Amino acid sequence: MPKTDRRINRTRRQLADAFIQLCLERDYEQMTLRDLTERADIGYATFFRHYSDKESLLNAILEESISTLISSVNALSDQPELMMTTLFKQLLEQPERYQMLVKTRHISHLLERVMTIGSAMFIEQFAHQLKANIPPDLAARHVIGAVINLIEWWLEPSNRIDPKRMGELINSLIMQPLKDNPALER
């Protein structure tokens, strides 16, 4: 592990924090690298020693966040509702970070990234009990997109209802309607 120098970690942490702040205060496009390095309190040129451009930093933050989320949720793929509850609890650890990520979803290609990861999981879990005449591609896209949509809503501070309840709602509003047997609804 060649990346242990405290200065490197310190600089990158300051950059990520400043990036999240400025992205929520202003906007991704309007934030300049001068704004960013000033807020992070590092030299302007130092930025390029770590990332090639603004988007590269965004992607680094995204990949780190995805790793964190996957490892906290991966073992629960056979219990969708619990998995969702756990996911929302995890989002609560760093809400601003995830708010930033959904806000910049089209720049970081968040949806495509999560589709790649989530589709296999979804197919394995739902394919055999999928309601007839629902194209599997549409179903997978609907689940992933609708969950991200509710996450974006929920991350607004005034909307942060109980994670357990969010799990139940996602199950009844998104998951169950895809299944063959409507009697299973809660």
Add this chain to the structure above:
Amino acid sequence: MPKTDRRINRTRRQLADAFIQLCLERDYEQMTLRDLTERADIGYATFFRHYSDKESLLNAILEESISTLISSVNALSDQPELMMTTLFKQLLEQPERYQMLVKTRHISHLLERVMTIGSAMFIEQFAHQLKANIPPDLAARHVIGAVINLIEWWLEPSNRIDPKRMGELINSLIMQPLKDNPALER
């Protein structure tokens, strides 16, 4: 109506067409105004005689598109499924335009714009039959966001299934699960 000069309409049409093309070929952020005016085959400085910046042009395209969609769908607010079918038929008139709009949703604030328009419509239509324990804010956001999500999926050329079927799917996957009586499901 002071805006009838043919040259003005011609210039704006060329700019909008070029904008849609470049936004789908490359990306919104990477597209420069030089690229745009060159593709549109107009002088660089001419752009600023019509729009103050790139985002201003995007908003003009968005507002025009929203007007078109509203007027084609407005009368059907009491028949959600037919409204959706009609909506998808309308999207088919200019698919690239709407693809561009969903791709740039965070810059144009598409979701907020549609929420403003759609929430009232949704409340009136669904509030009295909403399943217990579902926050109305969440319900409205879920409908709007999930429909836009499926529109984005459907606009991919290989996913353009029959509009009527899309109306049915949206009804059974998004609308009905919000309602109190599960027996109404198709």
Add this chain to the structure above:
DNA sequence: CCTTTATGATACAGTGTATATCATAAGCTA
């Protein structure tokens, strides 16, 4: 046909990006 106005071409200032250089400070290792 004549007036009005939108356009094209060009020049220019201002701003942001990305790279290079060098002295200094901070971290690592023995």
Add this chain to the structure above:
DNA sequence: TAGCTTATGATATACACTGTATCATAAAGG
């Protein structure tokens, strides 16, 4: 702690893009 290594800060610079101003020309409308 001493000495080596490396990340940082400050600065200069080339380059691209934005947005404005100007003027001659072409196109539209009456």
